[in-house]
Amino acid sequence: MIKPALVKYSFENIYKRRRRSWLTIVSVLIGIASITALISFGYGISFYVSSMSNKMGNDKIIVMAKGMSPMGSSVKFDKFDINTIEGVNGVAEVMGMYAISAEVEYNKEKRYAYLIGGDFKKHRTLLEELTTVEIIVGDPLSSNEKSKAVLGYNYQFADKIFSKPLKLGDKIIVNGHPLTISGFYGAVGTPDDDSQIYVTEVAAEGVFRATSYTEIFVRTSPGENATKVAEDVAKELRKHRNQKKGAEDFFVQTFEQVIATFTSILNVIIAVVILIAVISVIVASVNIMNTMYASILERTKEIGIFKAIGARNSEILWIFMTESGILSLTGGIIGVILGFAIAKIGGSIIASAGYGFFAPYFNWQMVASILLFSFAVGIIAGFLPSHKASKLSPVEALRYE
Amino acid sequence: MIRDYLRLSYDSLMHRGVRSWLTIIGIFIGITAVISLISLGEGLRGVVASQFNFLSTDVLVIQASGLNYGPPGTGAVNPLKEKYVDDIWRFNGVDIAVGRIIESSLLEFNDKSEAAFVVSMPQGSKRKTVETIAQIELMRGRDLRDEDTNKVILGTNYVNADKFGKIIEAGSKVVIKGKEFEVVGILKKKGSFTVDNAVVMNEDELKKIFNVSDTYSIVAVKISKGADMSAVKEKIEDYLRKERNVKKGSEDFSVQTPQQAIKTLDSILFAVQIFIYVIAGISIVVGGIGISNSMYTSVTERTKQIGIMKSIGARNSDIFRLFLIESGLLGMFGGILGILCGLGLAYGLAFIGMVVLNTDLIRVNASMSLIVGALSFSFLIGSISGLLPAMQASKLKPVDALRYTK
Numbered sequence: 001m002i003k004p005a006l007v008k009y010s011f012e013n014i015y016k017r018r019r020r021s022w023l024t025i026v027s028v029l030i031g032i033a034s035i036t037a038l039i040s041f042g043y044g045i046s047f048y049v050s051s052m053s054n055k056m057g058n059d060k061i062i063v064m065a066k067g068m069s070p071m072g073s074s075v076k077f078d079k080f081d082i083n084t085i086e087g088v089n090g091v092a093e094v095m096g097m098y099a100i101s102a103e104v105e106y107n108k109e110k111r112y113a114y115l116i117g118g119d120f121k122k123h124r125t126l127l128e129e130l131t132t133v134e135i136i137v138g139d140p141l142s143s144n145e146k147s148k149a150v151l152g153y154n155y156q157f158a159d160k161i162f163s164k165p166l167k168l169g170d171k172i173i174v175n176g177h178p179l180t181i182s183g184f185y186g187a188v189g190t191p192d193d194d195s196q197i198y199v200t201e202v203a204a205e206g207v208f209r210a211t212s213y214t215e216i217f218v219r220t221s222p223g224e225n226a227t228k229v230a231e232d233v234a235k236e237l238r239k240h241r242n243q244k245k246g247a248e249d250f251f252v253q254t255f256e257q258v259i260a261t262f263t264s265i266l267n268v269i270i271a272v273v274i275l276i277a278v279i280s281v282i283v284a285s286v287n288i289m290n291t292m293y294a295s296i297l298e299r300t301k302e303i304g305i306f307k308a309i310g311a312r313n314s315e316i317l318w319i320f321m322t323e324s325g326i327l328s329l330t331g332g333i334i335g336v337i338l339g340f341a342i343a344k345i346g347g348s349i350i351a352s353a354g355y356g357f358f359a360p361y362f363n364w365q366m367v368a369s370i371l372l373f374s375f376a377v378g379i380i381a382g383f384l385p386s387h388k389a390s391k392l393s394p395v396e397a398l399r400y401e
Numbered sequence: 402m403i404r405d406y407l408r409l410s411y412d413s414l415m416h417r418g419v420r421s422w423l424t425i426i427g428i429f430i431g432i433t434a435v436i437s438l439i440s441l442g443e444g445l446r447g448v449v450a451s452q453f454n455f456l457s458t459d460v461l462v463i464q465a466s467g468l469n470y471g472p473p474g475t476g477a478v479n480p481l482k483e484k485y486v487d488d489i490w491r492f493n494g495v496d497i498a499v500g501r502i503i504e505s506s507l508l509e510f511n512d513k514s515e516a517a518f519v520v521s522m523p524q525g526s527k528r529k530t531v532e533t534i535a536q537i538e539l540m541r542g543r544d545l546r547d548e549d550t551n552k553v554i555l556g557t558n559y560v561n562a563d564k565f566g567k568i569i570e571a572g573s574k575v576v577i578k579g580k581e582f583e584v585v586g587i588l589k590k591k592g593s594f595t596v597d598n599a600v601v602m603n604e605d606e607l608k609k610i611f612n613v614s615d616t617y618s619i620v621a622v623k624i625s626k627g628a629d630m631s632a633v634k635e636k637i638e639d640y641l642r643k644e645r646n647v648k649k650g651s652e653d654f655s656v657q658t659p660q661q662a663i664k665t666l667d668s669i670l671f672a673v674q675i676f677i678y679v680i681a682g683i684s685i686v687v688g689g690i691g692i693s694n695s696m697y698t699s700v701t702e703r704t705k706q707i708g709i710m711k712s713i714g715a716r717n718s719d720i721f722r723l724f725l726i727e728s729g730l731l732g733m734f735g736g737i738l739g740i741l742c743g744l745g746l747a748y749g750l751a752f753i754g755m756v757v758l759n760t761d762l763i764r765v766n767a768s769m770s771l772i773v774g775a776l777s778f779s780f781l782i783g784s785i786s787g788l789l790p791a792m793q794a795s796k797l798k799p800v801d802a803l804r805y806t807k
Contacts, residue, residue, distance in 0.1 A: 019697060020694055020697060020698065023690050023693055023694040023697070024694060026690055027687045027690040027691060027694075030683055030686060030687055030690075031683065031684070031687060034680060034683055038680075066507060066514065066516055075507070101478055102478065103466070103478040103479070103653060108651065109651070110466075110651050110653065112466060112478070175478055244512050246512055246513040246514070247509050247512050247513055247514045248514065249507045249514060273677070273680065276434065276438070276677065276680050276681050277680050277683070279430055279431070279434050279681065279684045280431070280680075280683040280684035280686075280687045282430060282684075283426075283427045283430050283431055283684045283687040283688050283691065284687050286423050286426050286427045286430070286691065287423075287427060287687065287690065287691040287694060289423055290420050290423040290424060290427075290691060290694065290695055291694060291698075293419060293420050293423070294420060294695070294698040297702075298701075298702075
């Protein structure tokens with residue numbers, strides 16, 4: 001159907017009107033570049049979430065206070081609640097965690113962070129799976145340690161939290177109590193998590209006067225259905241706390257549910273942003289249409305000659321469709337390359353700001369579908385003008401001045 | 402003179418029919434997107450700003466430092482003491498100082514529970530002041546009184562039937578921390594998260610049931626008329642440094658105007674908005690390229706016409722102006738249509754939000770400056786895009802132009 005000679009003719013025309021062609025291509029590539037960059041970040045963040053949920057596994061449940069914020073809530077969890085949950089069928093491990101708002105002082109500088117307390121020796125793997133990081137420098141705390149702490153990743157670097165980097169053995173003052181640094185965790189990728197301070201349960205209770213767990217984490221026994229166990233945990237806790245269904249002051253969720261909620265919100269945000277970027281491609285498609293109309297108007301006489309020497313309507317249609325397809329595909333290719341560069345540069349800037357999880361991600365399917373999309377835009381935008389050209393009557397076209 | 406230019410430009414735009422419309426559509430879509438996004442974004446910022454109910458300009462808010470994710474003051478490491486309030490009140494330039502306690506808790510009704518902010522209402526002479534600064538107005542029922550026990554006022558969000566399965570009315574009984582309270586009044590809808598979700602309770606009672614002894618979550622200080630705000634602020638800071646035994650530069654508290662207090666949140670929101678504008682703005686740039694393209698084509702098509710105009714005495718500047726006005730008009734037409742459609746879209750979305758989602762968080766704030774700005778911007782984009790083509794047209798040699806054939 002498409003003869004090489006016709007494709008060559010299309011290329012020649014694009015070249016002949018190169019300024020107009022370039023402007024059209026530029027208008028396409030701007031939109032495609034922004035879409036490429038945005039999609040790659042969207043992909044990257046979904047990728048991060050799903051890899052995190054894989055590491056966390058589907059055997060975990062969280063128990064939290066109902067309310068606007070977990071901290072400062074008047075809902076209390078105590079050791080008896082932990083015992084109650086431990087007694088539920090299908091529960092393998094229960095860890096209570098304290099989170100206290102902390103003022104951290106080092107070298108006369110003060111910062112604010114969360115102090116996290118819990119028996120992290122006993123529940124080491126549970127914590128590591130939940131935070132998805134391990135202690136990368138130094139040693140874990142022994143269960144009765146009261147004067148040492150393991151810090152989040154960011155404390156090891158200058159100007160991230162304190163102006164000076166902290167080392168093993170350094171002393172910090174947390175809410176007025178001195179703590180010696182015994183280790184550092186790996187990077188989670190969010191500034192909040194990477195600035196936390198971890199102490200033992202004994203220290204949280206004895207030194208920092210924590211009285212109520214902020215969150216309780218549960219691991220179900222292998223083979224158990226986490227959703228079912230979560231329901232049982234809620235039922236037993238209600239019974240223990242003497243609360244009616246619907247009127248409980250806590251909620252129980254499996255991690256899968258938490259992540260599913262988060263993912264669906266994330267997807268909506270990504271979709272909205274990409275949709276806004278797609279608007280520019282729509283504008284670009286209008287530009288293509290405009291260019292093609294102008295191009296056909298200029299070549300009316302030429303079309304008349306073509307037809308007079310025997311060109312069929314379909315051939316005229318294809319000449320112009322090929323032309324608009326080439327314009328948009330060229331814009332698409334350059335746009336994808338530019339978008340890739342923008343995403344990479346943007347990603348490294350964001351990573352240096354402490355949000356390492358927010359990195360772009362590319363794969364071939366994505367690149368291919370963006371290119372296909374840009375080509376389709378050209379074809380669709382070129383259809384009406386090309387159709388008009390193909391329907392010109394030869395006599396009228398030849399007479400056109 | 403200018404009328405002739407407009408006439409000529411208009412005629413040639415009409416002559417090109419479809420292509421003019423397509424060029425206009427480019428700018429139109431972009432301006433529609435930007436106008437609707439900006440007006441909705443500004444509306445959202447207004448909503449966020451009104452979350453903080455001490456938005457008068459003569460009020461300072463004191464908070465203890467800490468991680469602040471929940472309601473103000475909940476993450477404080479070293480909370481504010483009750484005695485500060487009385488001390489600060491005695492300062493010169495301070496009209497009134499009041500402390501408020503904010504606790505998050507659960508509200509039970511009809512065997513269901515919902516999260517709530519319980520906010521204290523000071524008793525005695527300060528009550529009236531707080532009611533004024535916090536703009537507390539009632540929709541139903543009555544204000545709290547000093548002699549009230551086991552009584553609360555609720556924000557409008559609890560009145561929704563779908564929250565508890567049953568409507569809470571003035572006179573209904575609710576349970577907070579295991580204690581029964583009678584609802585004596587319902588607050589007017591403020592569209593503010595903190596006010597509409599508030600449970601207002603007399604201070605003494607709140608202290609008793611939440612075990613608060615002598616601390617406040619925030620302290621609000623109203624400055625006397627004519628007093629120097631920054632001087633009062635400095636005095637309060639000096640006093641608090643001495644009281645809390647901290648050195649200058651390492652304070653564990655903040656004294657801020659309400660505008661400063663919401664600065665962080667506002668700047669995050671602003672950054673998000675800018676990001677969205679930039680992405681939406683891209684489509685305007687693409688539209689501008691479309692105008693450029695269309696003008697180049699138009700110059701080529703009218704080469705002969707330009708030649709004729711020049712040979713009968715048109716100067717370069719005349720030709721330049723003619724084409725510049727033409728492209729400016731293209732931009733401005735697109736702009737006008739875009740503004741109308743953008744506003745329509747924004748109000749439509751807000752209406753849908755109100756009717757379908759039953760939320761007034763989607764609000765439109767389209768200032769005059771936004772509309773004028775968008776209009777001048779679209780005219781500017783049109784003119785800039787037309788600059789090069791117009792220059793090209795004006796530089797054509799009359800002889801060459803006359804000889805030109807397609």
